[in-house]
Amino acid sequence: MVNRANPTADVARACADLDRAGYCILTDVLTPDDADALRTRVLQQAAAERARALDHGYPAEADGDDVNQWVYTLINKGAAIRELPVHPAAQRLATHVLGESHLLSSLDAHITYPGNMEMPLHADQWWMPPPVRPGEALVRQGDLTRSTVPTGPPEPATTPIIGPLILNIMWMLTDFTTDNGATRLVPGSHLSGVSPDPSTSHAAHQVEGPAGSIVAWDGRTWHASGKNTSDGPRVGLTTYFCGPMIRQLTNGVHGLRSDVKAELDDEYLALLGFKPWASYGMTDDPTCAVAAAGDDTVGELR
Numbered sequence: 082m083v084n085r086a087n088p089t090a091d092v093a094r095a096c097a098d099l100d101r102a103g104y105c106i107l108t109d110v111l112t113p114d115d116a117d118a119l120r121t122r123v124l125q126q127a128a129a130e131r132a133r134a135l136d137h138g139y140p141a142e143a144d145g146d147d148v149n150q151w152v153y154t155l156i157n158k159g160a161a162i163r164e165l166p167v168h169p170a171a172q173r174l175a176t177h178v179l180g181e182s183h184l185l186s187s188l189d190a191h192i193t194y195p196g197n198m199e200m201p202l203h204a205d206q207w208w209m210p211p212p213v214r215p216g217e218a219l220v221r222q223g224d225l226t227r228s229t230v231p232t233g234p235p236e237p238a239t240t241p242i243i244g245p246l247i248l249n250i251m252w253m254l255t256d257f258t259t260d261n262g263a264t265r266l267v268p269g270s271h272l273s274g275v276s277p278d279p280s281t282s283h284a285a286h287q288v289e290g291p292a293g294s295i296v297a298w299d300g301r302t303w304h305a306s307g308k309n310t311s312d313g314p315r316v317g318l319t320t321y322f323c324g325p326m327i328r329q330l331t332n333g334v335h336g337l338r339s340d341v342k343a344e345l346d347d348e349y350l351a352l353l354g355f356k357p358w359a360s361y362g363m364t365d366d367p368t369c370a371v372a373a374a375g376d377d378t379v380g381e382l383r
């Protein structure tokens with residue numbers, strides 16, 4: 082059994098915990114005032130979306146949970162929120178796990194409310210076909226579904242496994258406690274090469290921390306939100322990163338509002354997927370800083 086990660090304010094120690102335990106807890110990243118302002122913005126947005134029936138629950142992972150709320154595509158929903166993906170701590174962790182080139186895969190809020198359901202444990206990069214030896218039956222990429230992924234125990238694999246393709250960074254905008262549904266993670270499960278069997282229970286570390294902290298996990302680490310038995314919401318905001326050749330969770334190019342795009346520089350647009358990587362993602366020029374939209378490219382000529 083791998084030891085759990087301990088809270089630290091030292092980014093280098095957090096990176097070491099990501100390698101060893103598959104997750105880290107980084108404290109004192111946001112000031113209390115900044116965490117307050119972000120929480121107020123997220124809760125205001127969440128309430129307004131729910132009041133207009135524009136809200137979303139947890140897809141796939143906790144069918145039937147109509148209590149919790151995920152607020153999607155926060156890139157369009159507040160200037161202060163847009164600072165989080167490029168915060169030096171987030172970029173340091175993302176570069177450590179994914180390398181210099183990486184994309185913002187999504188920017189969402191995960192709000193657990195009292196009376197919710199506990200989410201089942203899962204790994205974020207469940208969709209990665211497992212490596213096989215030559216001649217062994219392989220799983221074709223397009224045939225993978227959540228219910229057909231290989232499952233097993235959280236112990237280190239004895240055969241080669243795939244590296245991390247995702248880094249999920251959850252910003253605690255309220256205190257995270259065992260009572261309010263703090264994220265549960267299984268230490269060391271990132272090295273198992275499998276997903277958890279939903280019919281088996283596993284010991285997990287429910288990560289507590291004060292507002293303004295980060296809990297971040299490798300895409301292979303088993304995790305889930307907890308049950309909220311408190312009397313208030315748990316507000317988490319995720320900056321979810323992926324490798325440059327991976328499909329993003331939120332379509333960063335199509336989903337960006339044009340008024341927000343006008344405020345962002347080329348570097349930020351690259352993080353959202355506008356810049357081709359090794360030609361992938363190009364439209365008319367594989368070497369450009371920002372790929373041209375279809376309407377701005379050459380069409381049928383005669």
Ligand SMILES: O=C(O)CCC(=O)C(=O)O
Pocket residue numbers: 191200205249262263264265304305306307317319
């Ligand atoms: O909200 C949480 O604590 C966990 C979220 C989660 O499981 C996910 O983002 O995949």
